[in-house]
Amino acid sequence: MPEVRVIGLEGLPELGPGDDLGALLAEACARAGGLEAGDVLVVAQKAVSKVEGRLVRLADVEPSARAVELAGEEGDPRQLEVILGESAEVVRSRPPLVIARTRHGFVCASAGVDASNAKGPETVVLLPVDPDASARSLRERVTELTGVAPGVVVSDSFGRAWRQGTTDIAIGVAGLRPLRDLRGTRDSVGYELRSTMIADADEIAGAAELVLGKSAGIPAAIVRGVDVSGDGTAQELVMPADRDLFP
Structure with missing residues (x-):
């Protein structure tokens, strides 16, 4: 069987x-x-x-005007700046949600940037x-x-x-x-x-x-x-x- x-x-x-x-x-x-x-x-x-x-401390990130725009009222502009840095293209957005195409070709939420199970607070993990x-x-x-x-x-x-x-x-x-x-x-x-x-x-x-x-x-x-x-x-x-x- x-x-x-x-x-x-x-x-x-x-x-x-x-x-x-x-x-x-x-x-x-x-x-x-x-x-x-x-x-x-x-x-x-x-x-x-x-x-x-592949870890980034948000304290080291300076958000751009575009990141502030995409973060809206609920998101963290610093994390959105990291997402933009990992994106080849923003496919869709509804602040603070971003669907992006990564440089690998993957289309996914936040270009794969994630704060869950990261190593310490205010840290994000990249693909x-x-x-x-x-x-x-x-x-x-x-x-x-x-x-x-x-x-x-x-x-x-x-x-x-x-x-x-x-x-x-x-x-x-x-x-x-x-x-x-x-x-x-x-x-x-x-x-x-x-x-x-x-x-x-x-x-x-x-x-x-x-x-x-x-x-x-x-x-x-x-x-x-x-x-x-x-x-x-x-x-x-x-x-x-x-x-x-x-x-």
């Missing part, structure tokens, strides 16, 4: 710039019974960003500069220490058009196939699929979030039992501009 398991990795300390996250993950995997061939290691973006030093590179680095370090080469997904919470609530998606990927292309195959009644592509990396990130959560204090999980063998990057999951019906 097909089965998928999600195993939360407990016992990781509060993380800071320069910490060896790969070694800490390897130790946490050992405590959970060890990695197996085919496992996918899902790591929350904030854990990655913290060790990479990694290159989440795919972050995933590759973690995979190499964990493989070096454990002898097992897992797939790695760096995950973050995103909202979705037309749907309430957030779900985790993959913003960085290494050692796995992020998309399953079913175009040209046939379904059970013989119909040829013409456009079906499954975002396997996003589904894995969403499954892992069930044990991570915003307040659980568990920044990583093993997802076991999913065949995503292959290779690719999270950039494959970004909608190309020429196919974006909702720019």
Whole structure:
């Protein structure tokens, strides 16, 4: 019988710039019974960003007139200034909410800038500069220490058009196939699929979030039992501009 398991990795300390996250993950995997061939290691973006030093103290930020405008009466202009600095484009705004396209190509709230679970008050966490590179680095370090080469997904919470609530998606990927292309195959009644592509990396990130959560204090999980063998990057999951019906 097909089965998928999600195993939360407990016992990781509060993380800071320069910490060896790969070694800490390897130790946490050992405590959970060890990695197996085919496992996918899902790591929350904030854990990655913290060790990479992607932190900004708002006391050091001087807001621009545009940031003051976007903050409105309820927002913090300093945080809006950080958001503008992380944005390639402001897609929509309703002060103090900003939906932005990041330099990675992600369209998300606040360009991924977030104050929750930050390291200290008046501090915000930014997305990694290159989440795919972050995933590759973690995979190499964990493989070096454990002898097992897992797939790695760096995950973050995103909202979705037309749907309430957030779900985790993959913003960085290494050692796995992020998309399953079913175009040209046939379904059970013989119909040829013409456009079906499954975002396997996003589904894995969403499954892992069930044990991570915003307040659980568990920044990583093993997802076991999913065949995503292959290779690719999270950039494959970004909608190309020429196919974006909702720019």
